[in-house]
Amino acid sequence: MPLIPTKIKIAAGNDTMTVEWSDGHTSVYPYVYLRERCPCAMCTDKHTGPPKCGTALPMFGTKRLKPQKAELVGRYAVQLFWNDGHSSGIYAFEYLRELCPCDACAAPARIEPAG
Numbered sequence: 001m002p003l004i005p006t007k008i009k010i011a012a013g014n015d016t017m018t019v020e021w022s023d024g025h026t027s028v029y030p031y032v033y034l035r036e037r038c039p040c041a042m043c044t045d046k047h048t049g050p051p052k053c054g055t056a057l058p059m060f061g062t063k064r065l066k067p068q069k070a071e072l073v074g075r076y077a078v079q080l081f082w083n084d085g086h087s088s089g090i091y092a093f094e095y096l097r098e099l100c101p102c103d104a105c106a107a108p109a110r111i112e113p114a115g
């Protein structure tokens, strides 16, 4: 069974998007975290290296940058529509799950012993 999101919630108040997965896992992504990892050509071209963590959430006018909606693309990806009009970021489920910032997923699964 491929891993798919069963529920995607864009929260109103706390600047995070919640994804519930078909294996029962729940991922919570801060908006800025997702935007920094936008996989579209426009965003990845701009950056020569990996995105920097801890960047302040960009402002858009007087509003904070956030996704207005998330739509499924076929059976393989989620497309985010940001309130600054950016919508070319298509997050494949696999990629999205890899991005999960929770402790369980961030645990070093393949750490090499030093020295």
Ligand SMILES: [Zn+2]
Binding pocket: 038, 039, 040, 041, 042, 043, 044, 086, 088, 089
């Ligand atoms: Zn992008």
Ligand SMILES: [Zn+2]
Binding pocket: 025, 026, 027, 100, 101, 102, 103, 104, 105, 106
């Ligand atoms: Zn996780």
